[in-house]
Amino acid sequence: MRRQLSITTAPINETVLLGQRSLSSDMGAVVYFLGVVRGTEQNSIITGLHYEAFQSMAEHQFEQIFQEMEKRWPIESVRLIHRLGMLKVNEPSLWVEVVAPHRGEAFAACQFLIDEMKRVVPIWKKTLKPGEGRVPRVPEA
Amino acid sequence: MRRQLSITTAPINETVLLGQRSLSSDMGAVVYFLGVVRGTEQNSIITGLHYEAFQSMAEHQFEQIFQEMEKRWPIESVRLIHRLGMLKVNEPSLWVEVVAPHRGEAFAACQFLIDEMKRVVPIWKKTLKPGEGRVPRVPEA
Amino acid sequence: MTIKVHFYSYFKDLTGCAEVWETIPGGFAIADLHQRLMARFPRLGPMQKSTLIAVGVEYQPRDYVIREGDEISLFPPVQGG
Amino acid sequence: MTIKVHFYSYFKDLTGCAEVWETIPGGFAIADLHQRLMARFPRLGPMQKSTLIAVGVEYQPRDYVIREGDEISLFPPVQGG
Numbered sequence A, B: 001m002r003r004q005l006s007i008t009t010a011p012i013n014e015t016v017l018l019g020q021r022s023l024s025s026d027m028g029a030v031v032y033f034l035g036v037v038r039g040t041e042q043n044s045i046i047t048g049l050h051y052e053a054f055q056s057m058a059e060h061q062f063e064q065i066f067q068e069m070e071k072r073w074p075i076e077s078v079r080l081i082h083r084l085g086m087l088k089v090n091e092p093s094l095w096v097e098v099v100a101p102h103r104g105e106a107f108a109a110c111q112f113l114i115d116e117m118k119r120v121v122p123i124w125k126k127t128l129k130p131g132e133g134r135v136p137r138v139p140e141a
Numbered sequence C, D: 001m002t003i004k005v006h007f008y009s010y011f012k013d014l015t016g017c018a019e020v021w022e023t024i025p026g027g028f029a030i031a032d033l034h035q036r037l038m039a040r041f042p043r044l045g046p047m048q049k050s051t052l053i054a055v056g057v058e059y060q061p062r063d064y065v066i067r068e069g070d071e072i073s074l075f076p077p078v079q080g081g
Helices: A014-019 A055-072 A103-120 B014-019 B055-072 B103-120 C011-015 C030-040 C042-050 D011-015 D030-040 D042-050
Strands: A002-008 A029-036 A048-053 A077-083 A085-088 A092-100 A123-128 B002-008 B029-036 B048-053 B077-083 B085-088 B092-100 B123-128 C002-007 C019-023 C052-055 C071-075 D002-007 D019-023 D052-055 D071-075
Touching: A002 A055, A014 A092, A014 B014, A029 A103, A029 B103, A048 A077, A055 A077, A055 A103, A077 A103, A092 A103, A103 B029, A103 B103, B002 B055, B014 B092, B029 B103, B048 B077, B055 B077, B055 B103, B077 B103, B092 B103, C002 C011, C002 C030, C011 C042, C019 C030, C030 C042, C030 C052, C030 C071, D002 D011, D002 D030, D011 D042, D019 D030, D030 D042, D030 D052, D030 D071
Parallel strands: A002 A077, B002 B077, C002 C071, D002 D071
Antiparallel strands: A029 A092, A029 B029, A048 A085, A048 A123, A077 A092, B029 B092, B048 B085, B048 B123, B077 B092, C002 C019, C052 C071, D002 D019, D052 D071
């Protein structure tokens, strides 16, 4: 299983990523997930999100998830890009591509990857609210 | 729920489709599915597939699936393109996009749409094998 | 009455045509029409169990009674995607 | 021994720093270090139950015994995506 991982402050360029796709003739299914910054967070209006990572651990944890995916499904390749830094509403924060022979395994593997990411990969977000330069990081008691 | 449906002999242009995406600020998840012609069909090498539709019924059946999706999930938009005619190996035959507030509903709705399509939408494929101009349409007994 | 019947996918090869007209009595159900067509086109016989039948753009059960102006379509299991 | 401790996300605000050094005795477990840090930075206390702790780039259980050269990280629940 090929893997490509990027945890980066550079914007996600979907068109460039599509152009770099490689697919052998046995592959019949490609699933993409795009996570986008929403304009509300816990029912409050926000203007953006700031993402931070513990980079080396995040990369290691993603690699462990990739290894588990490889054991479970006959996936040809996985690519994942996670944005860091300040993102505006409507900007993509996460882009995932899974290439597999059939759709069942492509969907299952893509969802597994995102579920596991949300469980173990050390990335955090802070909300930016209207009128604030930066919100306090500490959640209210 | 906005919908866009195209059952067409024109090639699927993913870049153009991405450029036409519209996403309100409440939407946090976009799921894409791309179905691609594989180089084998029932363990035989093929060079391509020819897709045929009962067009008016296919459009009606898709519309019924869209209505069911709309009832079940808070989807903002669905777009689906299905190719017809002769497709080579590695060419996309199906492109689906589902935009929703969260990933759970986006994945569920996208999979529901494809599963239902495979159950009720009148589209058929014929395999084209190496050395053949066109394969016989009748399956072997 | 006389109704139009369409064939799709390899049913066109089995029957040698994309559409035919059938003259049927009043009260004829889809199941009756299917029997009539299998008699006329014997190669449809082996596909009996898996044949899908629509009236216009909707699937209909075997006991649906055909009405004047209905267009009936017969086809094998669908394979989109 | 003296070990390095890192804080991430709003734990940096709760402690006022991104990393600190702690001198600990041999046989000290992660649970012991966590108690020590909550005494030193009382605002970590309310987060005790949800605090995640890693050694290097791996999560470790509370009874993991800290070794010379280990780098320990404390952070709140992760929120990628």
